[in-house]
Amino acid sequence: GEDVEQSLFLSVREGDSSVINCTYTDSSSTYLYWYKQEPGAGLQLLTYIFSNMDMKQDQRLTVLLNKKDKHLSLRIADTQTGDSAIYFCAERDYKLSFGAGTTVTVRA
Amino acid sequence: NAGVTQTPKFQVLKTGQSMTLQCAQDMNHEYMSWYRQDPGMGLRLIHYSVGAGITDQGEVPNGYNVSRSTTEDFPLRLLSAAPSQTSVYFCASSRDGTNYGYTFGSGTRLTVV
Numbered sequence: 568g569e570d571v572e573q574s575l576f577l578s579v580r581e582g583d584s585s586v587i588n589c590t591y592t593d594s595s596s597t598y599l600y601w602y603k604q605e606p607g608a609g610l611q612l613l614t615y616i617f618s619n620m621d622m623k624q625d626q627r628l629t630v631l632l633n634k635k636d637k638h639l640s641l642r643i644a645d646t647q648t649g650d651s652a653i654y655f656c657a658e659r660d661y662k663l664s665f666g667a668g669t670t671v672t673v674r675a
Numbered sequence: 676n677a678g679v680t681q682t683p684k685f686q687v688l689k690t691g692q693s694m695t696l697q698c699a700q701d702m703n704h705e706y707m708s709w710y711r712q713d714p715g716m717g718l719r720l721i722h723y724s725v726g727a728g729i730t731d732q733g734e735v736p737n738g739y740n741v742s743r744s745t746t747e748d749f750p751l752r753l754l755s756a757a758p759s760q761t762s763v764y765f766c767a768s769s770r771d772g773t774n775y776g777y778t779f780g781s782g783t784r785l786t787v788v
Contacts, residue, residue: 662706663708
C-alpha cells in the first residue's frame, strides 16, 4: 500500500548478509511485520516487532526499528538459496497494510 | 489441519460472469480480510471483517462484495468479472488484539478473459 514503501529488488551472494529496508507512515501502528512469500505460495509470517521495541533477534533474523524515522529493516545473516523469495513489510493498527515487496535473489 | 482454506485454487472467468471465492478458517479468529496481489503493487486490501456480521471496505472494494454470517467463513463475491480483476486473491485471518499477525490462505489465482 502507499503507506509502506520498500525497494523492489535485492541481489545477494550466498553466505553474505541481506538487509531489506522499509519505511512506513502511520505512527500509531502497534505492530510491524515481515512476511515471506515463496514462488506460488501464500505469505508466511517471518517475524514481528512491537512498536515500543528497537530491535528483535530471532536466529538468523534481526529486525531494527527506528520510530523517529519510521524505518524498519530486516537483516538475514548467512543468506541461503532457500531465502530467495519476496519479503513484505507490513504495519498494523486494526488491519494490515503491506509494502510492494522486495524480491530477494540469492546467487551462488 | 488448522488454518485458512481457500477454494478454488485456480479459476478462469469470462467477462461479465459472477463467482464466489470461498474462505474458511477453523481457528476461531475474529478478524478476516481479503487481499489481491498484483505484480509490483504488493497486497491491497479489498474488504475486511472484525467479527461475524461486521464488514468494511478496504483500499480497492469496487466490484466485490463480502458477507460474514459466521465466524468461520468470509466469502468474496465478484459481481460482474472484468479483466482488471485478474489477480491472485488471498484470504487471511487473525485473532483480535494479538501480535501474531495474520494467517494467510494459499491463494486463488483468477484470470478473467
